[in-house]
Amino acid sequence: MTRSDTAKSRPRGGLADKRRAILTGALTVFARDGYTRASIDAIAAEAGVSTRTVYNHFTDKAELFQSVIQESANRAAEAQIAVIDRHFHKITDLEQDLIEFGIAWATPMTAEHAKHFALVRQINADAGHIPKEAIDAWQQAGPQRVRRELADRIRQLADRGLLRGDDPERTAIHLVLLVSDVEPSYSAITPTEEEITEMVTAGVRAFLHGHARDS
Template identity: 45%
Template sequence: MARGVLQGRKSGGVSVSVTTGPTVGRAGRPEKRRAIVRGARRVFALEGYSRASIERIAADAEVSTRTIYNHFSDKAELFTTVIEDSATAVAEAQEGLIREYLDPVVESGDLDGLVRFGRRWAASAQDAEEHFALMGHVSAEAHFIPPEAIRVWQQAGPSRVEQEMSTRFARLAELGLIHAPDPHRAAAHFMLLVGSAVAQDSLNGAVPLPKAEVDQIADAGVEAFLRAYRAED
């Protein structure tokens, strides 16, 4: 069988290309694939895309490098799968928060409910430490990460969640409660003011913040959002 070559990128002038073992067909047991994705997620979250090696991932997942290549053609494909899987899981959890906390605000028209939603949204920025560590590496290594991985991540995660939130803000605008000509931008601003602020201050969850501090950041974010978007009486 022909040997495959893992096409890495250069970081700081150091090549991270890795020569792989024999390339085999993409068949394999689902549980092995899940173990590989879990192991790769841990390694990518810890080491980033450029530094992570297939050998290190294989060791963490307790499989052989051959087994990894039974499922994935190279590190780029594996990373793309990991980031899509992670973003999808976080997006589903965040959509659940939108339904649980933001839908009642739309139904009641009581904008005070945004404070409760904001606090729970801010807390969620620390619920998925591994995922947000991955996001930190995406930001730091954007020039080295395959563009397809970034596109997949945006579609599976941020864009999907922003769409869900923007539909609720559009409804609040229709009700005359907020002034949001561009509901998508309003959703992006809310996420930045509330969730991203906590992620930044907690170093993507690596240094968890006390609940009181998270609530304080959330309250300030919601207050800033309402100053900008609350409809004039």
């Protein structure tokens, strides 16, 4: 009685894109439960697919996980780079444009991307039990790629004399830190649009001028 009631709509048909369904379901379950807790049965159910089919597409739970984090990294990186490109193309009023960038950066947190960040937390916690090659590949496809992109944009702003030009990599890190929310989703409180704006504004001001009195 535990098998047939978990899968609500299994029309039993639909060949072909099972693999994508599995990856999507696995993302959901891995992000929610973590690697060890996540059971293949739960993933299969979430994907609307038989357990056996999962093993038909992926040899291992481990390989499935690595595929999931790789795809997650790629998708998230695409999205974030899109945000970067969109907002750094037309910088005229530095502070105002950075604030708009920060809002766009911090806002998508509310929808589908929440899963990606939950997965990132799982990776951070489980890093000691994930093969180093997988971690490296993930880092390179995700965070590092985005950071390099942002650093390039910052370098361009420095060339235009709008920012200091020393160590654009670290400057990029600082910017991202200051416009991102702390507290990853405890108590499931979604910050309002106003709170995001306020946080981002404060972050951008700190990024540009710092907190010293005389600045």
